[in-house]
Amino acid sequence: MSSLIEMFIEKLLLICATISVVVVILIFIFLFSQGVPALGKFSIIDFLFGGQWQPTSIIKPEFGALPMIWGTMIVTAIAMSISIPLGIIIAVYISEVADSREKEILKPFIELLAGIPSVVYGFFALVTLATIIQQLTGTNSRLNALNGGIILAIMAIPTIVSLAEDAITAVPREYREASLALGASKWETIRSVILPSSISGILGAILLGFGRVVGETMAVLMATGNAAIINFNILDSVRTLTATIAIETPEVAFGSLHYNMLFMLAILLFAITFTFNYIADLIMRRLRRTGR
Amino acid sequence: MNRKAMKQLVYFQIFRITTISIVLFLFYMLWTFVLNGLGVVNWTFLTDIPRNGMTAGGIFPAIIGTIYLTLMTIIFTVPVGVASAIYLVEYAHEGRFVDIINSAITNLAGVPSIIHGLFGFGLFVVLLNFGTSLLSGALALSLLDLPIVISASREALLSVPKSFREGSLALGATKWETIRHNVLIYALPGILTGTILAVARAAGETAPIILTATFFYRPNLPTSLLDGTMSLPTHIYYMATQHYNIALVQPLTYGAALVLLLIVILMNIVAIVIRSRYRKMKKW
Amino acid sequence: MPRLMDLGLDQLTNMIIDMANLAEKAIRTAMEIFEENRLINSESVFQISEQLRFLREETSNLAVEILARYQPLARDLRFVKSCIDIAYDLSRFGRYAYDISLTTKWLGSLSSCDLRVPIETSEKALAMIRKSLLAFKNKDAELAKTLPADDNVIDHIYSGTLANVLKDERITKQCALAVALLMRHIERIADHACYIADAVVYIVDGEKLGLH
Amino acid sequence: MPRLMDLGLDQLTNMIIDMANLAEKAIRTAMEIFEENRLINSESVFQISEQLRFLREETSNLAVEILARYQPLARDLRFVKSCIDIAYDLSRFGRYAYDISLTTKWLGSLSSCDLRVPIETSEKALAMIRKSLLAFKNKDAELAKTLPADDNVIDHIYSGTLANVLKDERITKQCALAVALLMRHIERIADHACYIADAVVYIVDGEKLGLH
Amino acid sequence: MTVILNNNQDLEKPSLINKTQYWNDDSAEARNMSVKIETKGLSIFFGEVRAVKNVSIRIASNRVTAIMGPSGCGKSTLLKSFNRMNELVLNSRIEGEVLVDGNNVYAKDYDAIELRKKAGMIFQKPNPFPKSIYDNIAYGPRIHGIHNKIELDKIVEENLKKAALWNEVSDRLNTSAMDLSGGQQQRLCIARALSVEPEVILMDEPCSALDPISTSRIEELMRDLVEEYTVIIVTHNMQQSARVSDFVAFMYLGELIEYGPTRQVFEKPLNKLTENYLTGRFG
Amino acid sequence: MTVILNNNQDLEKPSLINKTQYWNDDSAEARNMSVKIETKGLSIFFGEVRAVKNVSIRIASNRVTAIMGPSGCGKSTLLKSFNRMNELVLNSRIEGEVLVDGNNVYAKDYDAIELRKKAGMIFQKPNPFPKSIYDNIAYGPRIHGIHNKIELDKIVEENLKKAALWNEVSDRLNTSAMDLSGGQQQRLCIARALSVEPEVILMDEPCSALDPISTSRIEELMRDLVEEYTVIIVTHNMQQSARVSDFVAFMYLGELIEYGPTRQVFEKPLNKLTENYLTGRFG
Numbered sequence A: 001m002s003s004l005i006e007m008f009i010e011k012l013l014l015i016c017a018t019i020s021v022v023v024v025i026l027i028f029i030f031l032f033s034q035g036v037p038a039l040g041k042f043s044i045i046d047f048l049f050g051g052q053w054q055p056t057s058i059i060k061p062e063f064g065a066l067p068m069i070w071g072t073m074i075v076t077a078i079a080m081s082i083s084i085p086l087g088i089i090i091a092v093y094i095s096e097v098a099d100s101r102e103k104e105i106l107k108p109f110i111e112l113l114a115g116i117p118s119v120v121y122g123f124f125a126l127v128t129l130a131t132i133i134q135q136l137t138g139t140n141s142r143l144n145a146l147n148g149g150i151i152l153a154i155m156a157i158p159t160i161v162s163l164a165e166d167a168i169t170a171v172p173r174e175y176r177e178a179s180l181a182l183g184a185s186k187w188e189t190i191r192s193v194i195l196p197s198s199i200s201g202i203l204g205a206i207l208l209g210f211g212r213v214v215g216e217t218m219a220v221l222m223a224t225g226n227a228a229i230i231n232f233n234i235l236d237s238v239r240t241l242t243a244t245i246a247i248e249t250p251e252v253a254f255g256s257l258h259y260n261m262l263f264m265l266a267i268l269l270f271a272i273t274f275t276f277n278y279i280a281d282l283i284m285r286r287l288r289r290t291g292r
Numbered sequence B: 001m002n003r004k005a006m007k008q009l010v011y012f013q014i015f016r017i018t019t020i021s022i023v024l025f026l027f028y029m030l031w032t033f034v035l036n037g038l039g040v041v042n043w044t045f046l047t048d049i050p051r052n053g054m055t056a057g058g059i060f061p062a063i064i065g066t067i068y069l070t071l072m073t074i075i076f077t078v079p080v081g082v083a084s085a086i087y088l089v090e091y092a093h094e095g096r097f098v099d100i101i102n103s104a105i106t107n108l109a110g111v112p113s114i115i116h117g118l119f120g121f122g123l124f125v126v127l128l129n130f131g132t133s134l135l136s137g138a139l140a141l142s143l144l145d146l147p148i149v150i151s152a153s154r155e156a157l158l159s160v161p162k163s164f165r166e167g168s169l170a171l172g173a174t175k176w177e178t179i180r181h182n183v184l185i186y187a188l189p190g191i192l193t194g195t196i197l198a199v200a201r202a203a204g205e206t207a208p209i210i211l212t213a214t215f216f217y218r219p220n221l222p223t224s225l226l227d228g229t230m231s232l233p234t235h236i237y238y239m240a241t242q243h244y245n246i247a248l249v250q251p252l253t254y255g256a257a258l259v260l261l262l263i264v265i266l267m268n269i270v271a272i273v274i275r276s277r278y279r280k281m282k283k284w
Numbered sequence C, D: 001m002p003r004l005m006d007l008g009l010d011q012l013t014n015m016i017i018d019m020a021n022l023a024e025k026a027i028r029t030a031m032e033i034f035e036e037n038r039l040i041n042s043e044s045v046f047q048i049s050e051q052l053r054f055l056r057e058e059t060s061n062l063a064v065e066i067l068a069r070y071q072p073l074a075r076d077l078r079f080v081k082s083c084i085d086i087a088y089d090l091s092r093f094g095r096y097a098y099d100i101s102l103t104t105k106w107l108g109s110l111s112s113c114d115l116r117v118p119i120e121t122s123e124k125a126l127a128m129i130r131k132s133l134l135a136f137k138n139k140d141a142e143l144a145k146t147l148p149a150d151d152n153v154i155d156h157i158y159s160g161t162l163a164n165v166l167k168d169e170r171i172t173k174q175c176a177l178a179v180a181l182l183m184r185h186i187e188r189i190a191d192h193a194c195y196i197a198d199a200v201v202y203i204v205d206g207e208k209l210g211l212h
Numbered sequence E, F: 001m002t003v004i005l006n007n008n009q010d011l012e013k014p015s016l017i018n019k020t021q022y023w024n025d026d027s028a029e030a031r032n033m034s035v036k037i038e039t040k041g042l043s044i045f046f047g048e049v050r051a052v053k054n055v056s057i058r059i060a061s062n063r064v065t066a067i068m069g070p071s072g073c074g075k076s077t078l079l080k081s082f083n084r085m086n087e088l089v090l091n092s093r094i095e096g097e098v099l100v101d102g103n104n105v106y107a108k109d110y111d112a113i114e115l116r117k118k119a120g121m122i123f124q125k126p127n128p129f130p131k132s133i134y135d136n137i138a139y140g141p142r143i144h145g146i147h148n149k150i151e152l153d154k155i156v157e158e159n160l161k162k163a164a165l166w167n168e169v170s171d172r173l174n175t176s177a178m179d180l181s182g183g184q185q186q187r188l189c190i191a192r193a194l195s196v197e198p199e200v201i202l203m204d205e206p207c208s209a210l211d212p213i214s215t216s217r218i219e220e221l222m223r224d225l226v227e228e229y230t231v232i233i234v235t236h237n238m239q240q241s242a243r244v245s246d247f248v249a250f251m252y253l254g255e256l257i258e259y260g261p262t263r264q265v266f267e268k269p270l271n272k273l274t275e276n277y278l279t280g281r282f283g
């Protein structure tokens, strides 16, 4: 009797656990089923390398994703090149340098920032940050790649800091003591022992930060100006994959080529984030298994 | 002072200055919202519908919409999420199947929110014909929240030492008895924390619901699951980018943003407080 | 709850006490041969002496076992260590008793000899044994420290008696030999009683005085 | 790297060997009194005997210390345990030697007595000591097991000699006494050599044979 | 020796010798002793690894049996097979039989729950539940259906007394068990195990996380418990085993190499491997 | 005893007695022995807590000194004060002096870095860096400016040999140190500490996480090291202290209660508290 109940409960829990798998598969199938039909009508080469994105052109709709890929790339590059060093520095500062009082303030604060909705960041970028940048650089496109990059960096910093901080804190106290007991200074200990032994955790943090940046929608949507052109000036307006989907989906006709092409963009985006998340996951998992 | 100490001092000062600048910058950001939003946030603003082409009045429908969406998300995700976590931690044995579930969860967590939106739009709104509605939005949000709830619950369960389970089993308790009496209660604060964070995230999400649940202007409150709604995040987005007179409504936008910020921060603080209390309490 | 070791230490104490009783019995039995002029077969003394030898072995086995099992330290260590020595001393009493009982075997009947001094001195030696045991039982270092005085008395009697039997021409050679042998064994017994007292002082104070 | 305990065990072995050498020296010195009719003062034998007594104490202290410090088990335990016993046996040799040296003190000059048998037997007993020590050094249980046969021989000689001195009327009472006393001490020496052999067998095989 | 001791009534009273060294009395008693647990050709596999190899052992009731051997030799695995805790490991598989009171516990209809009540387990690290002291002890009885407060009170008191903890905690039964010291926690765990009225107590290195003083407390407790229970202990510590156990089983690479009365195994092991292990000349 | 032994040259050769029991030779030698570390009225505070109370102790060079006492009595704190590792704890504060080679290490101009080179530390849990064996040993020398490969090779080999680990690892210097067994890891840590040419080695319960066989290895190593270094060890294990130490310091509630030659303290402690602790009649 009791073993019957036990079995029933186990099966019930199993069903719940399977839901995530079903959802992922559903997303997969759905994206592909909605996106792939477009390839019959538009070549994948033109999609990936086409420089024109004019979906609503009556004459000849163009679905070249390159401007969006470029936009995503440049914004991401700016964001990462700011957030990685800053994130690591802050993580090191919090976990190794700050005294306990500073730490007590900084840690929750950073966590709090991770919870702030992206639309708020976006609004800040749109109104305040853009003005600041404009005043500093004198550019005439208020909303531009730099603006988006900076706001994304700020959004990514909490993610990177808290994960990297975890990784650094997880370095056993014994390593620190061992190094100090050998007559190393604190800084030497950080550089030669702590950072090397938490490197994979930090790498994971960076990759997850990267995933967050690439997949971010609202902030870039509001901060970058959304011009679908390839431009090498970071002070020019750009448009990202995510922004394109967000802007165009509400207006698209269901089942149209444009609709399908939006799903193609989603597949592209998905592929990128999937790849990075997968690598991050691999690293994190190895970390967990070796117990460092 | 010798060279070693000198070098260390320089580095540490650079680190301190960097950290403080970033923190100040973020404080500045939060301050702009307080500064610009505090003026408009009052009782009317919170309880009135938007008026005069949204240039006046309040954000009541948006607040209610956000609450509805959030509550529904909780109802969808928490039972399934906690159950999944229990299965994974307590029952599943390492192996292919668990690997599949685990990578599904990490994947799901990594899917950009806009894709959840697009997926929700295509599946719930269009294919299943729920239309732009609370249901579609909540479902889309749930997909996004599910992995968060699962991970948090899983961490909480994993943090309960194996020895508690062994101790109970060795006394002749069954597995479920063990989980119910000697695992779940200790994991509960952790699960709660994770859930609150997930909820806060749901409350602030924009991209998924913008495609599935919300309207630019819909002053009357939703009466059924299939009604569309307004919500705070999308309201802010619309007011900041789509309104015909952005500059005019900017104070209102600040106000809405401040309210959203306060809601989200409040929930985060609650979670942080619960967690730190629980950490202090927990002695294993 | 008593320490596990305590069970063993109590056992050791009991064994020592038993040995002391046996030793006393052995000496008394041996001396009775002369006292009542009974020709008791030395065999019974030999039996007790052998019992003491076995018990000594058992005691030292137990002591070794306690050392290896419980690794006693400080006072416990001194106690166990001393028990090995004390058991050895006690087993020697058995041997001396046997040697005493052999006197008639070697020298023939001694009914004609005046053995009052050896007999009296043996009582003194027995009192010393009892005293040392009492000191051991009660861990009474002060009592133990009084033994050397007793020993001195016996040493005195011993040398006096030796001088006397040599000087006094009425004493036959056989009797002189008998008295000398007996007194020598009794003197040795007193020595070993002193060793025991020594051990007691060591147990209590941790000092090795070398009282004798 | 040797175990820390090994240092102590080696030390124990050395002390036992030293004691055995001293014991042999003691017995030899004591017997020389008769061999060459030298009137060696028994004092020098007493000195060696006392040295042995102190050494025995040292050995058993060290053994106890090893027990309490290293908690030896199995063969190591048997070894340490046996060393305590062997040291005791060896110290007895010193005492017997002293007793032997006292014979002339008790019985006067024995130059008129035929002491060839005791002297020869003492050589046999010394051989047994050497043999038992060899067995100990080499942990040679087989060699040790041959000692009881030697002991039997000595026992035989002992009882034969006793019967002989009683029967043979030419032997003076003094000489008879001397031979009997000497033989008895030598017989005891042989016994203790057997105990040592016993201990060796126990160290090697873990069996307590009770060879004697 | 018996001959001698018989003359001395004093020595016959309960004492160390009688308590822990019954094997002095030859193996006669050992042969008559009742067997509580028996394994027959027991092998335990983890996937491909054979952690326990064809072990046949008979464990005496009301005795302390110590399982020793180098790390990874299968001690814990063997111990866990006695109350089927090893089943919790996936991929674990057994061959052979484990008989408790003569019944094969791996038989299909044998109830693992009942078995675990019968054979309580104490772990290496004290693992009190983060509940009150009272609730820790009451946990097992409650699980098994006792909810009457008076009855529970009695059980709690009784078992805390058995575990020699009552005096130290009787005035704070409602404080958290986590506030106790390590040694007290371990005794609490023992009391908790006793609360479901086991007959066998399995201990896996119960003192390895404790300081020397707490350790001796637990050891004394073990000797007390054995009057009423069958105690099986896995330990690395030879002195501990020498102190508390009546029998020693020595394992090596999954095999049972030597098994016998403690004094005999420690003084005169039959197997060269045991000898080497005991004298530290190992590996 | 000396009288007797003098007759026997054999007994005078290096032996256990000479190696670990020099105190046999009366305290004369002890009085002549050079002092490596000395504390004068040392008190150590953590916030309001006074963990070490007015301790004055003189530690002999080229000897093993063991610090013992019940948990929380301040052993580790005292040990750490010798290389100023206690400074790493926030809120910690000292009063009094710690002299190493006669110099007060808490003086303002004393360089903590140099001190820590001079007084290496071994911890309770083996803590090799997650680097290769080679890099573990080379870490310290590199930090202190040695980068010449040949020189480093030499240092690595030498110190692994000193730590009795060379034979076991010489063929796999580039594999991760984490793959070593616990005992090997601890010896690696010792080698690592030796690599910066310390004069003092501080060990805080270095064997408490190790099995008995690894433990005796480390103990043997300690006796070897003391020929060249001053060794100070904190240990709970009285037998260990009896085995390896020349002097024992016994602490209680932050105070130094007893300090003397090991044999004397263990055989005849002067303080009642020490006596009770050693005989397990404590608390």
Ligand SMILES: Nc1ncnc2c1ncn2[C@@H]1O[C@H](COP(=O)(O)OP(=O)(O)OP(=O)(O)O)[C@@H](O)[C@H]1O
Binding pocket: E046, E047, E049, E050, E051, E069, E070, E071, E072, E073, E074, E075, E076, E077, E078, E089
């Ligand atoms: N869950 C498991 N999965 C696979 N192998 C296992 C598992 N548990 C134990 N083993 C293997 O079984 C063997 C015996 O393990 P066990 O834990 O019984 O050893 P032990 O003697 O208790 O060692 P220790 O003294 O280190 O606790 C080991 O080789 C171990 O690697």
Ligand SMILES: Nc1ncnc2c1ncn2[C@@H]1O[C@H](COP(=O)(O)OP(=O)(O)OP(=O)(O)O)[C@@H](O)[C@H]1O
Binding pocket: F046, F049, F050, F051, F069, F070, F071, F072, F073, F074, F075, F076, F077, F078, F089
């Ligand atoms: N960082 C710290 N902050 C506050 N108090 C501390 C700190 N470290 C130690 N103490 C206190 O100082 C006292 C001595 O601690 P210490 O670690 O030196 O003890 P110990 O003798 O080494 O104990 P153990 O044997 O448990 O390691 C304890 O009462 C402890 O609570």
Ligand SMILES: [Mg+2]
Binding pocket: E075, E076, E077, E204, E234
């Ligand atoms: Mg185990």
Ligand SMILES: [Mg+2]
Binding pocket: F075, F076, F077, F204, F234
């Ligand atoms: Mg400590």
Ligand SMILES: O=P([O-])([O-])[O-]
Binding pocket: A118, A119, A215, A216, A217, A218, A219, B113, B114, B205, B206, B207, B208
């Ligand atoms: O977090 P999002 O704004 O991209 O939904």
